Amino acid sequence: MKKGTLKQILLITDGCSNKGEDPAVTAALAMQQGMTVNVIGILEDDQTESPDGLQEVEDIASSGGGISQLVYKQALAETVQTVTKQAMTQTLQGFVNQELKQILGPEQSLEEIEPEKRGEIMEVVEDMGETCDLEVLVLTDTSASMYDKLPTVKEALIDLSISLNARIGRNRFSIFSFPGKRKDIDNVLDWSPKLDSISTIFPKLTSGGITPTGPAIREAIYQFGKKGLLENMRDEDGPGMEETGH
Numbered sequence: 001m002k003k004g005t006l007k008q009i010l011l012i013t014d015g016c017s018n019k020g021e022d023p024a025v026t027a028a029l030a031m032q033q034g035m036t037v038n039v040i041g042i043l044e045d046d047q048t049e050s051p052d053g054l055q056e057v058e059d060i061a062s063s064g065g066g067i068s069q070l071v072y073k074q075a076l077a078e079t080v081q082t083v084t085k086q087a088m089t090q091t092l093q094g095f096v097n098q099e100l101k102q103i104l105g106p107e108q109s110l111e112e113i114e115p116e117k118r119g120e121i122m123e124v125v126e127d128m129g130e131t132c133d134l135e136v137l138v139l140t141d142t143s144a145s146m147y148d149k150l151p152t153v154k155e156a157l158i159d160l161s162i163s164l165n166a167r168i169g170r171n172r173f174s175i176f177s178f179p180g181k182r183k184d185i186d187n188v189l190d191w192s193p194k195l196d197s198i199s200t201i202f203p204k205l206t207s208g209g210i211t212p213t214g215p216a217i218r219e220a221i222y223q224f225g226k227k228g229l230l231e232n233m234r235d236e237d238g239p240g241m242e243e244t245g246h
Contacts, residue, residue: 004132004133005132005134005135006036006088006091006132006134007034007035007137007224008035008036008037008066008084008087008135008136008137009035009037009038009064009066009136009137009139009217009221009224010038010039010040010080010083010084010136010139011038011060011141011213011217012039012040012042012080012138012139012140012153013039013040013041013042013057013141013146013211013213014042014043014044014054014143015054015141015145015211016056016211016213017056017211017212018211018212019179019210019211019214019215020184020213020214020215021214021215022214023056023059023060023213023216023217024056024059024062024063024064025063026221027060027061027064027217028064029218029221030064030217030220030221031063031064031066033221033224033225035064035221035224036064036065036087036090037060037063037064037065037217038066038067038068038083039058039061039064039066039067039068040057040068040069040070040076040080041057041069041070041071042070042071042072042076042146043070043071043072043073044073045074054070060217064217065094066087066090067083067086067087067090069082073149073152074152076149076152076153076156077155077159080159080160081159081160081163081164084136084160084164085129088129088132089125089126089129092125092128092132093125095128096124096125100121129167130167130168130169131167131168131169133170134167134170135171135172135173135191136160136173136174137175137220137223138173138174138175138176139176139177139178139185139216139217139220140153140175140176140178140188141177142177142178142179143179143209143211144209154199157173157175157195157198158196158198158199160195161196170193171193171194172191172192172193173189173191173193173195174187174189174192174223175188175189175195175198176188176219176220176223178212178213178215178216178219179209179210179216184212184215184218184219185215185216185219187223
């Protein structure tokens with residue numbers, strides 16, 4: 001079984017989009033291009049039930065083949081880690097199911113295999129989760145209502161980076177915020193193996209304006225494509241530069 005790179009878009013938001021295309025549609029486009037879209041919806045501390053606007057959180061993740069979770073601010077760090085890891089396992093299980101169908105036929109799936117064999121396969125999935133390369137593009141909503149939540153988002157992302165550093169596979173993160181000052185999203189942190197450097201960046205983030213979630217996801221897809229193109233160009237200039245960890 002080939003060891004590849006898992007690509008995730010992690011969307012952190014507190015409400016519904018109000019500009020541009022339907023974010024569920026762009027999330028489906030991301031999934032078609034090999035990216036999983038996971039969404040964390042942040043609730044206000046005094047909310048006792050989830051507002052209608054956060055139904056969009058579930059719709060985006062469902063269309064993007066990912067996981068959604070509604071969470072109060074104080075539990076954000078733990079949730080970011082859990083969602084990222086669950087999404088890795090879910091994606092890898094999907095790969096394994098595809099391989100099984102090729103080997104055993106289209107009628108066979110992981111759930112239908114005898115428990116002992118299934119346990120062995122899940123061990124393989126766990127091993128792949130430790131050794132595969134992971135790329136996470138974090139898409140942070142910085143609209144006006146997110147103002148008091150941004151410090152918590154920062155801490156949650158640093159904790160995510162620390163928790164994933166124990167993996168054998170390579171981790172790479174980038175952070176974009178939306179709405180951008182002049183376009184739909186702004187580059188907050190370019191691709192990096194760790195997120196500890198965001199401590200100096202987040203205080204500069206300003207919140208305000210509208211919430212163009214759909215266009216932001218579309219731009220995130222473009223950023224993944226642009227990154228792949230640049231890496232291919234580097235490989236042509238100097239063969240083997242990106243070979244480690246693959």
